[in-house]
Amino acid sequence: MARVSFQPTSSARFASTLAKQWGPTLGIWGVGAGTAALFLLSVTPVVKKGLLVNVPLLGNYYEDKTPASDKPF
Numbered sequence: 001m002a003r004v005s006f007q008p009t010s011s012a013r014f015a016s017t018l019a020k021q022w023g024p025t026l027g028i029w030g031v032g033a034g035t036a037a038l039f040l041l042s043v044t045p046v047v048k049k050g051l052l053v054n055v056p057l058l059g060n061y062y063e064d065k066t067p068a069s070d071k072p073f
Contacts, residue, residue, distance in 0.1 A: 041047040042062075052062040 038047070038051075042052060048062050048064075053059050055062075
């Protein structure tokens with residue numbers, strides 16, 4: 001019967017191994033979640049004025065070009 005032997009490893013090596021295995025996966029999920037949140041919140045004025053208008057290539061698309069006379073509030 002085989003014996004199980006315990007080989008201690010340092011916590012730094014364990015952390016680096018864990019980061020190498022899970023880093024790309026968590027990065028892809030993070031980008032996906034951030035994109036979904038930005039897409040869902042793009043209709044709110046706070047996100048639109050504070051973030052999306054300041055993006056260099058997309059700013060013109062999200063600018064509010066409605067005249068003041070056509071705004072109800």
